[in-house]
Amino acid sequence: xxxxxxxxxxxxxxxxxxxxxxxxxxxxxxxxxxxxxxxxxxxxxxxxxxxxxxxxxxxxxxxxxxxxxxxxxxxxxxxxxxxxxxxxxxxxxxxxxxxxxxxxxxxxxxxxxxxxxxxxxxxxxxxxxxxxxxxxxxxxxxxxxxxxxxxxxxxxxxxxxxxxxxxxxxxxxxxxxxxxxxxxxxxxxxxxxxxxxxxxxxxxxxxxxxxxxxxxxxxxxxxxxxxxxxxxxxxxxxxxxxxxxxxxxxxxxxxxxxxxxxxxxxxxxxxxxxxxxxxxxxxxxxxxxxxxxxxxxxxxxxxxxxxxxxxxxxxxxxxxxxxxxxxxxxxxxxxxx
Amino acid sequence: xxxxxxxxxxxxxxxxxxxxxxxxxxxxxxxxxxxxxxxxxxxxxxxxxxxxxxxxxxxxxxxxx
Ligand code: FES
Ligand SMILES: [Fe+2]
Ligand SMILES: [Fe+2]
Numbered sequence: 001x002x003x004x005x006x007x008x009x010x011x012x013x014x015x016x017x018x019x020x021x022x023x024x025x026x027x028x029x030x031x032x033x034x035x036x037x038x039x040x041x042x043x044x045x046x047x048x049x050x051x052x053x054x055x056x057x058x059x060x061x062x063x064x065x066x067x068x069x070x071x072x073x074x075x076x077x078x079x080x081x082x083x084x085x086x087x088x089x090x091x092x093x094x095x096x097x098x099x100x101x102x103x104x105x106x107x108x109x110x111x112x113x114x115x116x117x118x119x120x121x122x123x124x125x126x127x128x129x130x131x132x133x134x135x136x137x138x139x140x141x142x143x144x145x146x147x148x149x150x151x152x153x154x155x156x157x158x159x160x161x162x163x164x165x166x167x168x169x170x171x172x173x174x175x176x177x178x179x180x181x182x183x184x185x186x187x188x189x190x191x192x193x194x195x196x197x198x199x200x201x202x203x204x205x206x207x208x209x210x211x212x213x214x215x216x217x218x219x220x221x222x223x224x225x226x227x228x229x230x231x232x233x234x235x236x237x238x239x240x241x242x243x244x245x246x247x248x249x250x251x252x253x254x255x256x257x258x259x260x261x262x263x264x265x266x267x268x269x270x271x272x273x274x275x276x277x278x279x280x281x282x283x284x285x286x287x288x289x290x291x292x293x294x295x296x297x298x299x300x301x302x303x304x305x306x307x308x309x310x311x312x313x314x315x316x317x318x319x320x321x322x323x324x325x326x327x328x329x330x331x332x333x334x335x336x337x
Numbered sequence: 338x339x340x341x342x343x344x345x346x347x348x349x350x351x352x353x354x355x356x357x358x359x360x361x362x363x364x365x366x367x368x369x370x371x372x373x374x375x376x377x378x379x380x381x382x383x384x385x386x387x388x389x390x391x392x393x394x395x396x397x398x399x400x401x402x
Contacts, residue, residue: 108399109400109401109402110396110399110400110401110402111401111402112401112402165378169377169378173376173377173378240396241396241399244389244395267390267395268375268377268393269377271356271381271393271394271395271396272358272377272379272380272381272394274396275350275355275356275358275379275381276358276379279350279358
């Protein structure tokens with residue numbers, strides 16, 4: 001029986017690191033040397049794509065790449081070197097709160113005159129902006145909740161039960177047609193986008209890859225379970241008001257019922273998820289492991305940092321009337337098979 | 338039968354600020370007699386009356402700055 005969704009093709013490399021990782025994945029060349037990893041810009045396209053390629057083996061892999069390479073020691077060693085640079089940069093660059101309440105206070109207040117991406121899309125967004133936004137975000141939303149599932153075996157008691165309950169809701173409460181990743185695919189269909197997993201990897205800039213790599217980094221390391229929980233809390237806390245603005249943008253532009261529904265659902269669902277994550281997941285984790293408070297706060301701060309960078313990138317492109325993608329959607333739009 | 342939902346008391350979580358959390362599924366009868374329902378594992382009922390999706394919480398209870 002054929003797998004209903006094929007593995008995505010390897011993307012175009014963006015420099016020597018990502019090219020070497022791809023060569024290794026195809027079995028045709030050596031991995032990048034340490035000096036090259038040390039020299040590459042840490043938030044740049046090449047390093048972030050190289051890391052993305054390593055992580056993707058833990059999700060859906062790539063066509064023509066042996067699935068066993070997920071646990072290839074040489075590749076894991078390179079992944080580790082890339083991760084150490086990424087993590088060190090995040091720790092140095094993200095705003096630092098040692099007390100969790102201080103980190104959360106900043107995202108629990110709704111700005112009266114917000115200027116973020118969702119405000120732009122609500123007020124000025126045209127269909128082409130929404131299509132670009134959805135194409136990029138599909139790198140996460142088509143695997144929505146997957147990076148966070150990895151934390152479950154690392155939690156206990158109230159934290160585990162709360163996390164599992166929220167993940168169950170993200171996965172549609174047991175109904176395939178309600179899985180949030182599926183709701184997002186339906187949104188993409190409304191917007192005339194290709195719903196194939198990994199389809200828009202080439203189109204996404206480094207700022208977007210950083211946001212997805214952050215989740216994979218936190219999700220795959222037990223040592224970063226506190227940061228993963230802080231990251232998840234940030235997503236849930238900021239999602240509800242942002243989703244309301246995006247639902248308004250989808251309504252105003254006539255994007256279609258599934259496009260509106262994805263964000264309407266997230267207004268309501270994430271108002272609940274926020275409460276459960278704060279009370280049960282964070283509360284429960286701190287009961288058992290109070291020493292993780294600074295790590296949870298780091299997860300919040302790092303998420304705010306990478307999302308702000310992405311927002312700045314999108315808004316600087318859009319306010320200048322430019323596309324925010326590396327490869328134009330107009331060509332891809334013709335492909336609807 | 339401890340696993341039968343009907344024998345298990347339904348838990349409601351109350352906080353000074355924010356929504357009332359109720360274990361779902363939930364039916365809510367509004368003032369005009371309309372009945373709305375949600376089958377989510379937990380449901381957040383708005384207590385601040387500011388929600389635009391009343392009776393469900395939409396985080397409008399948050400402070401604004
Ligand atoms: S309690 Fe949350 S919107 Fe009213
Ligand atoms: Fe979701
Ligand atoms: Fe959620």
